[in-house]
Amino acid sequence: TAYHIFTPEQAMRFADEHSELFGEHSKLSAAEFGDGNLNLVFRVVNDKGTSLIVKQALPYARCVGESWPLSTDRARIEAEVLQLHARFCPEHTVEVLHFDRELSAILMEDLKQYxxxxxxxxxxxxxxxxxxxxxxxxxxxxxxxxxxxxxxxxxxxxxxxxxxxxxxxxxxxxxxxxxxxxxxxxxxxxxxxxxxxxxxxxxxxxxxxxxxxxxxxxxxxxxxxxxxxxxxxxxxxxxxxxxxxxxxxxxxxxxxxxxxxxxxxxxxxxxxxxxxxxxxxxxxxxxxxxxxxxxxxxxxxxxxxxxxxxxxxxxxxxxxxxxxxxxxxxxxxxxxxxxxxxxxxxxxxxxxxxxxxxxxxxxxxxxxxxxxxxxxxxxxxxxxxxxxxxxxxxxxxx
Ligand code: ADP
Ligand code: MG
Ligand code: MG
Ligand code: MG
CATH class of the missing domain: 3.90.1200.10 (Aminoglycoside phosphotransferase (APH), C-terminal lobe)
Structure with a gap:
């Protein structure tokens, strides 16, 4: 699992592999919908409407492109800050379900009700x-x-x-x-x-x-x-x-x-x-x-x-x-x-x-x-x- 930039299909498999939420034979779909400046954000959904978010850091700033390189270690920082903050205030911190350091990818709860x-x-x-x-x-x-x-x-x-x-x-x-x-x-x-x-x-x-x-x-x-x-x-x-x-x-x-x-x-x-x-x-x-x-x-x-x-x-x-x-x-x-x-x-x-x-x-x-x-x-x-x-x-x- 060396670093590669996720396609929606790969984000979907990542989510399925690291969560029990979708069950065994569910049909999944995924789309990238991030509106932020720096990263990719995918929503992965099954046929019952259950969903998770996959956020992946790119080796550069998304809004500028490869001319502005940025360390993908920021994904580790993000995951570890959120995990630590969740220890002290879980009710107001988004829940991280899995973090993959190689892929700089975070699996987290979907805040679609917000x-x-x-x-x-x-x-x-x-x-x-x-x-x-x-x-x-x-x-x-x-x-x-x-x-x-x-x-x-x-x-x-x-x-x-x-x-x-x-x-x-x-x-x-x-x-x-x-x-x-x-x-x-x-x-x-x-x-x-x-x-x-x-x-x-x-x-x-x-x-x-x-x-x-x-x-x-x-x-x-x-x-x-x-x-x-x-x-x-x-x-x-x-x-x-x-x-x-x-x-x-x-x-x-x-x-x-x-x-x-x-x-x-x-x-x-x-x-x-x-x-x-x-x-x-x-x-x-x-x-x-x-x-x-x-x-x-x-x-x-x-x-x-x-x-x-x-x-x-x-x-x-x-x-x-x-x-x-x-x-x-x-x-x-x-x-x-x-x-x-x-x-x-x-x-x-x-x-x-x-x-x-x-x-x-x-x-x-x-x-x-x-x-x-x-x-x-x-x-x-x-x-x-x-x-x-x-x-x-x-x-x-x-
Ligand atoms: P960036 O670091 O690139 O700014 P964000 O983490 O702010 O990325 O996410 C960008 C957008 O993706 C958010 O504005 C929101 O629309 C969507 N998003 C990110 N995380 C979640 C989540 N856990 N649940 C629902 N939507 C999310
Ligand atoms: Mg599964
Ligand atoms: Mg943001
Ligand atoms: Mg950000």
Whole structure:
């Protein structure tokens, strides 16, 4: 089983070989339907409609082609992050059924009963359980992989298990570097060119982004998912589940929390252009702010409770230290949320929340809002000490 790129037929056999789900004589069919940037995703279905997903890493980035080589080890990282996160939060992590290292292929449950969060938010759908469930996911997965629990050699081994140079480099470039200079990879709509140019001269902002990048490079606090955007979250009326952990590595806890906050804020700024009824815009924005508030409150509450009851390292059982740690996670999260707002408008990878706005002037006004809000968050992050202060700042802009 040396590595080869799956045909639908081969993905089908892979699924059948490694699962009992389809039974003995079922007729299977398979099709590739991935809409992501990097990998192949197949759905394998039997004649009763039972289905599984096969995801395979290509030795290059799917959206660019062979000119952008990428290690297929990212499939191992994805499978192992998901398996570890599932130990700590199985209810909100997609279930991995089998992983083949040679083939860089993952067999997993099909979340066909769920919608992608980004798509749902763009349609104006609201879920009251979103924040509470994702707060649990983030608090459990990040706490139990952190120094509070893993001590000495166990922590070093865990960090080494998740060295992820290729995908970290993508984030290092696209998230922290390109948007703040005139880089050819940037994707800037013509109406916001002048605003983007101002970013490149903004030395005060660039100093803060440098500090956030330095932390991303050198603060291995916990095993991050690494790509918690609203396209990596599946949701329905009862539950939500996180997929696509190939960017996982040991990094700053605020990065995962802030990526999610940033994606909710992107929808917040985009909603003014997505909905024509001002009442609907208001309702959408109020919903998103209430979810951001609940996300932080419940994340902090759970994380703090775990610090107090499950910390293994005796020195880290110090309560003052624990409170200070969480306060810094808050500041980091706000900074990374700000970076996400900026990179999704100026950088290479845009998101449908903004791209769906068909009128170019309206979209530009939302994108300018995203940049302004991102900038304010990055600059103010160390001075915001409560979630209420963050929400007040968001509401003072437009
Ligand atoms: P990439 O790493 O290339 O971004 P993703 O893991 O995000 O790939 O998957 C791309 C798309 O494939 C998702 O947006 C979704 O439509 C589909 N998909 C991936 N995993 C599942 C799953 N477990 N169940 C249902 N659909 C899935
Ligand atoms: Mg079988
Ligand atoms: Mg994806
Ligand atoms: Mg991915």
């Amino acid at each position: 919608d992608i969060l980004r798509t749902a938010l763009i349609k104006g759908k609201h879920f009251s359980h979103l924040a509470a469930q994702l707060a649990q996911y983030l608090a459990q997965t990040l706490f139990y992989t952190s120094d509070f629990v893993l001590t000495g050699p166990a922590k070093k081994a865990a960090v080494a298990q998740f060295i992820n140079p290729d995908l970290c480099l993508i984030t290092e470039d696209l998230f922290f570097t390109d948007p703040y200079c005139n880089h050819e990879r940037n994707n800037i709509h013509s109406l916001i060119q002048p605003r983007a140019r101002e970013l490149w001269q903004d030395e005060e902002l660039k100093a803060e982004v440098a500090a956030l990048k330095a932390d991303f490079l050198s603060k291995p606090q916990a095993l991050l998912h690494g790509d918690v955007h609203s396209g990596s979250i599946f949701i329905n009326e009862e539950n939500c589940k996180v997929i696509d952990a190939e960017f996982g590595f040991y990094g700053p806890i605020g990065f995962d929390v802030g990526s999610l906050m940033g994606n909710l804020l992107i929808n917040y700024v985009a909603s003014a252009g997505l909905f024509s009824d001002p009442q609907q815009v208001l309702k959408q924005q109020q919903y998103l702010l209430s979810q951001i508030q609940a996300l932080w409150q419940q994340f902090a509450e759970t994380f703090s409770h775990l610090q107090q009851t499950a910390t293994q390292d005796p020195a880290l059982q110090n309560e003052r230290y624990q409170a200070r740690f969480l306060q810094q996670v808050f500041a980091d999260a706000i900074g990374y949320a700000g970076c996400e707002l900026i990179r999704r408008t100026v950088g290479l990878a845009h998101v449908a929340d903004l791209e769906k706005i068909s009128d170019a002037k309206t979209r530009a006004s939302c994108e300018t809002h995203a940049i302004e809000l991102g900038r304010r968050l990055i600059l103010a992050r160390q001075n915001l000490t409560s979630i209420e202060q963050l929400l007040a700042l968001v509401q003072t802009l437009k």
